[in-house]
Amino acid sequence: MSDPKTMLRQRVDELLATHDPATVSTTEFLGARFDAGLAWVHFPEGHGGLGLPQEYNDLVETWMDEAGAPGPERSRNGIGLGMVAPTIMAIGTKEQQEKYLRPLYTCEEIWCQLFSEPGAGSDLAAVATKAVLSGDTWTVDGQKVWTSGAHHAKRAILVARTDIEVPKHAGLTYFLVDMEDPGIEVRPLRQITGEAEFNEVFLNGVTIPDADRVGETGEGWRVATTTLNNERVAIGSGADREAGHIGVLAEKWRKNPAIRSEAAYHELMHWWIEAEVTRLTGERLRQQLEVGQPGPEGSAMKLAFATQAQAITGLAIELDPDHGLLYDDWTMHRPDSTDFLGRDVGFRYLRAKGNSLEGGSSEILRNVVAERVLGLPAEQRLDKGIPFKDVPR
Amino acid sequence: MSDPKTMLRQRVDELLATHDPATVSTTEFLGARFDAGLAWVHFPEGHGGLGLPQEYNDLVETWMDEAGAPGPERSRNGIGLGMVAPTIMAIGTKEQQEKYLRPLYTCEEIWCQLFSEPGAGSDLAAVATKAVLSGDTWTVDGQKVWTSGAHHAKRAILVARTDIEVPKHAGLTYFLVDMEDPGIEVRPLRQITGEAEFNEVFLNGVTIPDADRVGETGEGWRVATTTLNNERVAIGSGADREAGHIGVLAEKWRKNPAIRSEAAYHELMHWWIEAEVTRLTGERLRQQLEVGQPGPEGSAMKLAFATQAQAITGLAIELDPDHGLLYDDWTMHRPDSTDFLGRDVGFRYLRAKGNSLEGGSSEILRNVVAERVLGLPAEQRLDKGIPFKDVPR
Amino acid sequence: MTNLLYTDIEDALRESVRGAMERHLDPHSTTGIYDEPKPWESKAWQSLTEELGVAGLLVPEDSGGVGAGPREAAVVLEEIGRAVAPVPYLTSSVIATQVLLQLGESEHIASLAAGETTAALVLPWAARPGHWSPAQGTDPVKPVAGAVGADLLLIPVADAGGFQLQLVKAADTTVDPLVSFDMTRPLAAVTLASGEVLATGEEAQRAVEAGLQAGAALLASEQYGLARSCLETTVDYVKNRIQFARPIGSFQAIKHRLADLYLEVTQAGAAARYAAAALADDDPDKAVAISVAQAYCSDVAVHAAEEAVQLHGGNGMTWEYPVHLYLKRAKSSQLALGTPEKHRQDLGPLVNITT
């Protein structure tokens, strides 16, 4: 067999030759790319991959970019691509892999995530949505919240409680749900920004075939952890200097002498340096991953991102009061994706408040760093070993 | 009876007439002042007071100052005057009051405090120094630490464990100790500053007559709390603007244009404002106390003092690097009293590190504010209800 | 030193105002302003003016007011901050009223004191004492607070003829509402129009300056009230929100943050009170007190609101929970009448600290 790089280049060339990105539809191209094993080269053959080491993915992406070929829309199907695919690949059944991975990759099926609940926020394992098995079918009742994209998602990953007689982590099961089930109601959840980027999802008698269970009954926490770990890893990618909020502010500073002052200069440089050292830390983490030595920095870096996003957008408002006193638009929209930087400074400030909550609150992340990285004693678990039904909620 | 003010003025005049401060010794004057009930006017007659409301003390102090009459040396006998006297007055026996208050007030007897131990720092009630009663005499063995003035103290207040079979707070007893007991060894405890402002005190077979017990056996925690509450109250007195570290730095700034910069200006003004709002808070607390409505701000203010002292001295070092790189003197001295402001900037910076530890660490104070002021749930007490001998240490 | 405590009368005033706010405002309808901006004729404003008469606190009795002063107005503002009340108290009953009082104006002051009319000083809302410029040329002035729904506009203008303070009826010009970060104190672009000249030259400048000083001094009390409300609401929330089988307020990291916030809020209260007292006493230390209070209370209010959002978790991010109203008001108020940075800049020379 030839070396992987040569083989990959051949396959890419063949794909581009048979499916000219300029003429075929994106869906068709992505389908063909999946079939050629060029979706995720580290996945097995037949599931969008070629069983190669993960680092070859970057190469394929680069070549595709050079050829002007489309990739899947990460902004619309981020949960599907970033979290569901690796989970199904790692733990799903062969049938699930065959049924779901291809339309997920082509974005014919958008996925959303039904994890958080009003009573299960930082305590994610406190999920109370109930799933009961009868014959081969589960029936699900409950309420989920903070579901982005639920209103245009075709499918969802769901964690539900299947046993209240055992401690909370032990009674959860992980499912794949059809969002077109008549028992599902999606309501927009309007946020501080005026937008409804997220939804509340009500589940009333939603049915799920047992074939759409992922992992064993009662193993849902472990499966969900696999999913969430994929979320965290996404942070470890390098970024250019002045990416993000600091770049927006620095550009404004350069273009707008009226907002400059000595005091603001030092404040700006303080955050410029903070952003830069976080960038360097991310770059180093990326280099570690490349040589197969992942570090524990990811959780801590998310703390830094949140702190910086909030401080820098707050500062941006203060630097230009006449502008910061205004807002671009309070109308309730339901955006297709999140753009932290896309709107005006007031929006960016408000939206950044979510950075220290979503995807693991800063408080939870500090616990994680303290306990798992520094090895400090865990918090006392008052619910440890207690059946879920007897735990105070 | 005439109004208290007139009566007090008469007594002060009589005292000054019979004991000219310019000619009699300080000791003699203070003795006479004590006998005239002008030491603490709110104490009962015969114990240095006249049974008047506490607020008249300020008046007497003012008149004494005007007459150039000496007061007791608060810097040398702060523990005696500030903590021991109110405790003995509140809880001590009549014999203890008669024997100890007068020489304490005249500073013929300096007092120190034997509370903290190597294993009982923030957890003050974890005292392990043991006192055993045989007949009318207690025998004490153990080690104390952070004892200021132990090397020139005649007497000490001591908290010792008299029962290890009961939970930690219940097994303590409070004593008055003669520091000249042959079983007492005082060793200087050198600090980060180079000075030995404090001592370690070793107690080996120290004997205490039962008559020098304060409060009942096993009531030592309650008595110690009385003592420590007096320590906290001392903070609530008003102060002039720019008192303390900020004033030292502001003066340096005014006199030394070379250290000025725009960035430093904003940093300095930030701390100037912090110091000013703490001063205003203290002033308001003082006004509340005057009208008999003490507030809970004292504990929180101590947090502010510590933060400011540390930040301002650190800034002072940075503003003048050529000077901040130097130190005045590393020689081990044993000062008679603490002067936070008296030496050079390096000393002030290092000494200020103690401000967040001594007299209740900032961590403990935050707990106090959160639990007693805000009413948040208490930390889980792992030692609750467990005999002291069985508690992990 | 001046008295920093509250009198019994002030305590009673607070009770009345708090009661009125609780009766006439609810967070849901306040949030509604973001979608459908309303003029000021709310029940809450009616209650403050008609029932309680607090619009006239700064105005002497012989001018139709109550003859109280800044200390009492500060208490009202603490409660307005506590309720994020969408009422023009600061802009009309404090700033515009103080401008007219300084001029000895008598025609309009009584109806302002009665709350029958409202007025606004037409300067950008970030203008601060000692640092503001009158309108020049023909561009509208913006963003102006208190102008939406106001009956009278006090417009400082400068032209070749010098400096003037003009009184313009709202009906005689255009007030364009702007989409504001804080819709509970909506901003507008005010088109210039000529009106009655109230004063000129130094007299007019002194009047505007007095208005801004009163505004900055008493905004601190509104900020303090807001911050304190955020602290209390958050303490209450964390006592009751259960996660991991315990109230999240039992987690020490949260306790310590709230202890620190308690300190800040307490100090903000002292600073705001001192500024109100210094204004009331026309103390020589007034300018210092104002800059200290503005620099400090502005940041404390923002910090308290930010902590409230964070410690309310996801709920704090929703449109449904009122926490966002506080954050928006706090952040906008931080800019109002001078940012903390600018007040630190102003303060130094007052206390002989210069670069």
Next chain:
Amino acid sequence: MTNLLYTDIEDALRESVRGAMERHLDPHSTTGIYDEPKPWESKAWQSLTEELGVAGLLVPEDSGGVGAGPREAAVVLEEIGRAVAPVPYLTSSVIATQVLLQLGESEHIASLAAGETTAALVLPWAARPGHWSPAQGTDPVKPVAGAVGADLLLIPVADAGGFQLQLVKAADTTVDPLVSFDMTRPLAAVTLASGEVLATGEEAQRAVEAGLQAGAALLASEQYGLARSCLETTVDYVKNRIQFARPIGSFQAIKHRLADLYLEVTQAGAAARYAAAALADDDPDKAVAISVAQAYCSDVAVHAAEEAVQLHGGNGMTWEYPVHLYLKRAKSSQLALGTPEKHRQDLGPLVNITT
């Protein structure tokens, strides 16, 4: 982007240096320096130079050195920071050596590389790249780091004849030790004396600048090593210190502070590594990398040491526990080669941000 990881060779180097520091230094004797200052001929310095040969890392092999570079020297400095080692590595093996290297000097460089002699650049220790002045007049230069016990002094001087870099033997002038805040890197006042002229004009200036750049770039690694050591020591302490029947490291407020500190220390490591790499590569981004690393790592080291003192409780305040050595070194190093404020000032123009 340049490689920010450590090579296997660097890992081995770290092991050796750490072993040497552990064998030859103990906190008690280091603390003793505060009472009885000692010259540099310590076992630790002997081991670094004679056994490990690390004084020559920056020096090419044909000049008598090891022919490694700044990346490797940075690893040595991390370990020196970790041990608060009282050795003149930064001042002699980095700064002075870099000055001579830049000049292509050959007479003394080999003995510096061997650690047989030590040298110091005679500038105030707070001087920084781009902002320093040569000695003028007759006043001694102070406070100078690395001069106490040094054999050779590199003295930049300016007089009517222009700018010169002179080499003066310590024996030919007076080096007065000063009572230093950090006695592990003692400072001195150096009396001027004439010596051999090594270079003049721009050549001399470039050499001094190169020395300061190398010093500032690599001081960051020493600060990182110190900070990391403080974090590790403190984590260890709070795991073992029992109060209230539990390790104090089980209290969440302490855990969260240490998590935040972990983030800072981790980022300091990346920043320091980038500065060392940029120096090694003579990267066009070098000046940016240095100012970022100095501005950031200086403050992290101080913060780590301050947290170490606080979280060691009373013990952290004692002379007996080594924590104070770290605080003193960290605080002094914050001032060395430019304070964070000055580096922020320098950084802006480099990235096109100006006032």
